[in-house]
Amino acid sequence: MPDYEPPASPGAEPLPARRRGPLVAVLGIVVFLTLGAGAGALWFRAGGDETPAASGPTGTASVSSAEPATSVGPGMAAPNSSANPRFVEVGQCVRNDGPADGTPELLITECGPQTYEVLRRVDGPTTGEKDAAAKCASVGGYTNWFFFDSDLDALDFVLCLKQR
8 A cells, every 4th residue: 555645735835946136137237326326436436527618508607806707617627636626724825727718717825926815705696697706706806716617516615816
């Protein structure tokens, strides 16, 4: 007589193997998005494209005298340059390497003749020439101002400068 095996109870059946395909796909997407966000943050921190249109929606930069305000287009140093005016602090000097009647190209430099000393730096949203002049109006001894206005207000700044 053959050995008798009782029928298996309903909960004792082996479970089918779990498929890991969807889990691997979700984890892959999360890793891809995390790496993309990290790369984007590095690009943003390095400066990205710092040459916006002269009067376009991306921003403007201007250096002007305390007397008549005349706006000129943007001009920035290389995005990764430590001489970029984005990094200038009060007490440091900048020079304008741009053409006399053209786009300013400020670079951080040693203080000396033909440079501008930063008397005040105002980070945050700016609306342009009038705003820059107003922010520098209370700064004693300033002769020029520079502003950078971009679509991202966190990148905006105004420099109140004194020509040396």
